[in-house]
Amino acid sequence: MAAANNMRNIVSNEILVKENNVQWDDVIGNAAAKDALRKTIVLPVEQGRHFPVESVLLFGAPGTGKTLLVRALASQCSAFFFQLSTSMLTSKYSGYKIHLLKTLFDMAKEQPSIVFLDDIEMISTCEHDNDVVISQIQLEIIRQMHQIARDSAAHVAIIAATNRPREVDSDILELFTARIHIQFLNIEERMELFKKLLEQHGCNVLTENEVKEIANLTTDYTGSDLALVVRIASIEPIRDLLNTGNWEENTSRLRSIQTRDFYAALNETKPSVPPDEIKSFYTFSEHCCGDG
Structure with missing residues (x-):
């Protein structure tokens, strides 16, 4: 017992x-x-x-x-x-x-x-x-x-x-x-996720076209990959401020996130799933789920 x-x-x-x-x-x-x-x-x-x-x-x-x-x-x-x-x-x-x-x-x-x-x-x-x-x-x-x-x-x-x-x-x-x-997000879904993640980071300042521009560059990124991209991009303004050497004096001048921060983040992060592995899931789906 x-x-x-x-x-x-x-x-x-x-x-x-x-x-x-x-x-x-x-x-x-x-x-x-x-x-x-x-x-x-x-x-x-x-x-x-x-x-x-x-x-x-x-x-x-x-x-x-x-x-x-x-x-x-x-x-x-x-x-x-x-x-x-x-x-x-x-x-x-x-x-x-x-x-x-x-x-x-x-x-x-x-x-x-x-x-x-x-x-x-x-x-x-x-x-x-x-x-x-x-x-x-x-x-x-x-x-x-x-x-x-x-x-x-x-x-x-x-x-x-x-x-x-x-x-x-x-x-x-x-x-x-x-x-x-469970598939990768399409471009509209990636845009929706980017907006949600940006809002969570308190930096929802990008235009619709800017969000679409970034989403276009992340076709083979998983949701977790995209979250990492946003996390890295969100600290780029802090990095810039730290590089001035006067953090305490300049905190009020912390700039907003910009598209260039995402380009910097994309240079640091690559898709975590190789293309061949992505293809293998679709092959399995066709053979075992009857998806054509």
Whole structure:
């Protein structure tokens, strides 16, 4: 009994996300992915039907917003949100991995919940030498997901995410009835993100044409890459002031951010995802999702 309570405490304190303020409008772009999740999970909840039992795999490059999207989904559904990086099952939680998984899913079934299994490729056999341990984890996840699918009283949506979909074992891949490609932002979406990031930095002074000019230069940048660009550009005026050597005397003369600051930032930052890797996600999507 004490061991069971201890395991519940671990799940409650380390996996259950107690504060989740991400809203649907916080997720910029990926309209197709948002629409698919809205139809399968959000709408049934809003229409007063039972919380749907769904299994969805999100795949795409690092920094494209997969985790943000799932957090917004949980918030939109007012669901309990459990977030587990599966890599932890072979590291931090390795000594009690199966017990942890059982407890996690048992707790999720107690109320409408979203279980988010991040880095799902980390429980693939190609990632580890110890196939026995990985097989144990895979079998437990498969067993739990099958139980949820058969349990009419369970209202649990299971969302997994991966940056390396080709490395997900086929037995795990087949568990997910929906597979959604989280793509890079188009130019309009990049402009929207730039405006939002500039506002967060308190430097929303660029014109529409200037924002478009910068967005045109960042085609292969992820959302995380763009956030880094804005962060670096926003400190360029401070760098200029520091170079005068009279910081304390000149703080009142700190200039506003300008387009040249973004050019300087782009010289310091390059897209984090190589073109061949970007192409591989579209190839996977065509083969495994039926996208043409």
